[in-house]
Amino acid sequence: MTTSLDDKLRRTLTAVADTVQAAEHALPAPSPARTGSRKRRRLLIGAGVTIAAIPLAAAAIIRSGSEYVDQIPPENPIISGSLDGERYWVVDGRDDPRCPGSPSGIELIAEAHNVVGQEWSTVGAVFGEQTADGCPSRQPADPPESTYFADGGLQIGDGMLWMGALHPDIDQVRVVLDDGEAFNAAIFEHEGGEYYVLEVPPGTETLTIDYLTDGDVVEPPTGDRHVVPIE
Amino acid sequence: MLEETYRELRLPLLRLAFLLTGSRETAEDVVQSAFLSAQPRWHRIDDPPAYLRRSVVNLAKDGQRREYRRRRLLPPEPESVTANPELDETWALVRQLPPKQRAVVVLHYYEDLPLVDIARLLHRPASTVRSDLRRALDRLRKALR
Known part of the structure; x- marks a missing residue:
């Protein structure tokens, strides 16, 4: 029976895979010179639990637009830093014209992914449940408890920058890198919401994050664990 | 390159x-x-x-x-993918597996990866991957009876 099932699975998966035929596609290269309608890839991490071990994996929404990098370093960064020799900046998220009145959150710009003249490649975080039209919540001060946090990461060099937007009830973000001692991530306020940004050094194999309210770990209803293996 | x-x-x-x-x-x-x-x-x-x-x-x-x-x-919607009813039925059942079990099945039977390599790829203990595969196969066996 095992052999028969093994064989059936192999035949099935091969047959199904063979139905995928590749159309000709150019290598994705974000250069305005190669296409006139490229999308600006701003990845907005939505409400709830989002775990990413590599860049872009945290995408919940890809916003479109035709904006290209015009200046590096960006103006008025909230945070500037460097990780594994590569510079990054956390800035006020850009407003989406489709979403008037919505908060813009924060946006992470890594120098290595953003070259002047090419399209933006950034990751953003904003708190709140998305509206039906895909915009951030316009009432971030009163979000449902099912949206305790929204977080995600971006690889910078061989390290990772991890960031998150927090439910107003969360007052502590406890971090453990590998088997090291726990420490608290610094929380900062932006647009009335609370955020944190965390550098995960190269060589880290596991990032563990707990979100706490009054010293108690918050368990999101989704049940996702927040132990993130790093590539 | x-x-x-x-x-x-x-x-x-x-x-x-x-x-x-x-x-x-x-x-x-x-x-x-x-x-x-x-x-x-x-x-x-x-x-x-x-x-x-x-x-x-x-x-x-x-x-x-x-x-x-x-x-x-x-x-x-029920989908005919391979034009072979037997394979389509198996594929429909594979699609219904929980994502982690399905990933193990695909990586083992399609990519021919040993379980230890799958464990490394999925960042999960090898014992967990083994039990994921066992549970997936049990489930498929029952459904295909």
Whole structure:
């Protein structure tokens, strides 16, 4: 029976895979010179639990637009830093014209992914449940408890920058890198919401994050664990 | 070098992504994103095929979450994929496996990866991967009776 099932699975998966035929596609290269309608890839991490071990994996929404990098370093960064020799900046998220009145959150710009003249490649975080039209919540001060946090990461060099937007009830973000001692991530306020940004050094194999309210770990209803293996 | 790898690996990665996500559209997105994210560090990647496969598996997990939400809103239509009813029935059952079990089944039976390599790829203990596979096979066996 095992052999028969093994064989059936192999035949099935091969047959199904063979139905995928590749159309000709150019290598994705974000250069305005190669296409006139490229999308600006701003990845907005939505409400709830989002775990990413590599860049872009945290995408919940890809916003479109035709904006290209015009200046590096960006103006008025909230945070500037460097990780594994590569510079990054956390800035006020850009407003989406489709979403008037919505908060813009924060946006992470890594120098290595953003070259002047090419399209933006950034990751953003904003708190709140998305509206039906895909915009951030316009009432971030009163979000449902099912949206305790929204977080995600971006690889910078061989390290990772991890960031998150927090439910107003969360007052502590406890971090453990590998088997090291726990420490608290610094929380900062932006647009009335609370955020944190965390550098995960190269060589880290596991990032563990707990979100706490009054010293108690918050368990999101989704049940996702927040132990993130790093590539 | 990158373009050559893209031409060589795009189709096998698309097939893997389709088996993992069950959606041709999501599979396209996943493979494009895998190459897009690899570009800035391409010269530092020692083993591009392994790196890209790992990216596809990780990105497919995110794609599966989106697909799951979509499926909850709109139940999937029965789909004839291979034109072979027996294989279509098995594929429909594989699609219904929980994402982690399905990933193990696809990586083991399609990619021919040993369980220890799958454990490394999925960042999960080998014992957990073994029990995922056992549970998946039990479930498929029961359904195929």
